[in-house]
Amino acid sequence: MREELEYVVVRALVELLGALPRRVARALGAGVGTAAFLLMGRLRRTGLRNLEIAFPEKTDAERERILRQLYRNLGWLLGEFCQMPKYTRENTQEFLRCEGLEHYLAARARGKGVLIVTGHLGAWELSSYYHSLMGYPMGMVIRRLDNAKVDQLVNGIRCLHGNRVLHKDDFARGLLGAMRQGETVGILMDTNMTPPQGVFVPFFGRLACTASGLARVALKTGAAVLPGFMVWEDAEQKYVLRFGDEIPVITTGDDEADAVANTARFTAVIEDFVRRYPEQWLWVHRRWKTRPDGTREGSH
Numbered sequence: 001m002r003e004e005l006e007y008v009v010v011r012a013l014v015e016l017l018g019a020l021p022r023r024v025a026r027a028l029g030a031g032v033g034t035a036a037f038l039l040m041g042r043l044r045r046t047g048l049r050n051l052e053i054a055f056p057e058k059t060d061a062e063r064e065r066i067l068r069q070l071y072r073n074l075g076w077l078l079g080e081f082c083q084m085p086k087y088t089r090e091n092t093q094e095f096l097r098c099e100g101l102e103h104y105l106a107a108r109a110r111g112k113g114v115l116i117v118t119g120h121l122g123a124w125e126l127s128s129y130y131h132s133l134m135g136y137p138m139g140m141v142i143r144r145l146d147n148a149k150v151d152q153l154v155n156g157i158r159c160l161h162g163n164r165v166l167h168k169d170d171f172a173r174g175l176l177g178a179m180r181q182g183e184t185v186g187i188l189m190d191t192n193m194t195p196p197q198g199v200f201v202p203f204f205g206r207l208a209c210t211a212s213g214l215a216r217v218a219l220k221t222g223a224a225v226l227p228g229f230m231v232w233e234d235a236e237q238k239y240v241l242r243f244g245d246e247i248p249v250i251t252t253g254d255d256e257a258d259a260v261a262n263t264a265r266f267t268a269v270i271e272d273f274v275r276r277y278p279e280q281w282l283w284v285h286r287r288w289k290t291r292p293d294g295t296r297e298g299s300h
Contacts, residue, residue: 007149017082025079033075047283054204069279081125084157089133096130100243107224107246113179115214116228117266119190120282123239127230128186137162139178139185141171179221187214190270192289200292201264209290215262218249227269231277
């Protein structure tokens with residue numbers, strides 16, 4: 001009963017915000033984000049603690065400003081997600097653009113598949129969707145939502161233009177197959193993991209348990225690896241899908257050491273983007289929860 005009610009509420013929200021003009025949907029989303037910042041004290045404390053770890057040089061006021069802007073950004077993303085079924089390549093030109101597409105096309109032309117290093121930065125849901133609107137559908141490694149009907153609803157929107165979902169609980173085989181077919185898959189690799197799936201690499205100067213699957217697949221298949229993030233550029237009032245230079249993959253013959261070294265290299269690229277757009281990263285996630293000594297960081 002609870003799951004059915006949850007589904008009805010989510011579907012109604014998607015339909016409501018989707019039927020409104022985009023500007024209004026974003027404004028309402030921002031309002032929801034502001035309310036969440038004020039009402040969800042535990043997440044707010046987590047965000048401020050993470051910002052303290054990442055930016056010890058900033059003042060409390062500066063860190064709170066970043067977190068408030070994050071919640072506004074999340075509200076905008078809610079509005080955009082609900083609007084996505086209406087989006088086409090033509091009607092998004094005023095607020096979406098791509099930069100560095102040549103990096104992606106060169107990587108794809110090698111024919112060994114492309115692994116996109118990405119994270120919960122900017123408009124990550126809009127990023128893969130826009131990529132499919134441009135004519136380049138891709139796979140996405142996604143964790144299943146607890147509510148199966150909500151999961152189906154959300155994935156239905158994500159995949160309207162040819163994208164496909166690879167679920168985290170059974171993605172290795174699909175990911176290897178996708179690379180052998182020369183396909184593109186995006187992986188959000190900025191969340192806390194646990195060993196053995198995760199290895200410890202630096203993130204903002206502190207060891208963070210990080211998924212090593214992308215590195216292992218790149219080593220096994222020779223797939224190209226490059227960063228891709230869709231970030232909000234306030235000066236332009238646009239989202240920009242940015243593809244960076246291909247990230248060279250370290251291969252020394254020591255598979256385990258190479259997996260760790262490459263995971264560290266990919267994580268450093270994510271950190272660089274987060275430093276450039278700190279108000280757009282998901283600080284409310286407990287990124288440093290798993291600790292190297294086998295314990296878990298206490299509640300924030």
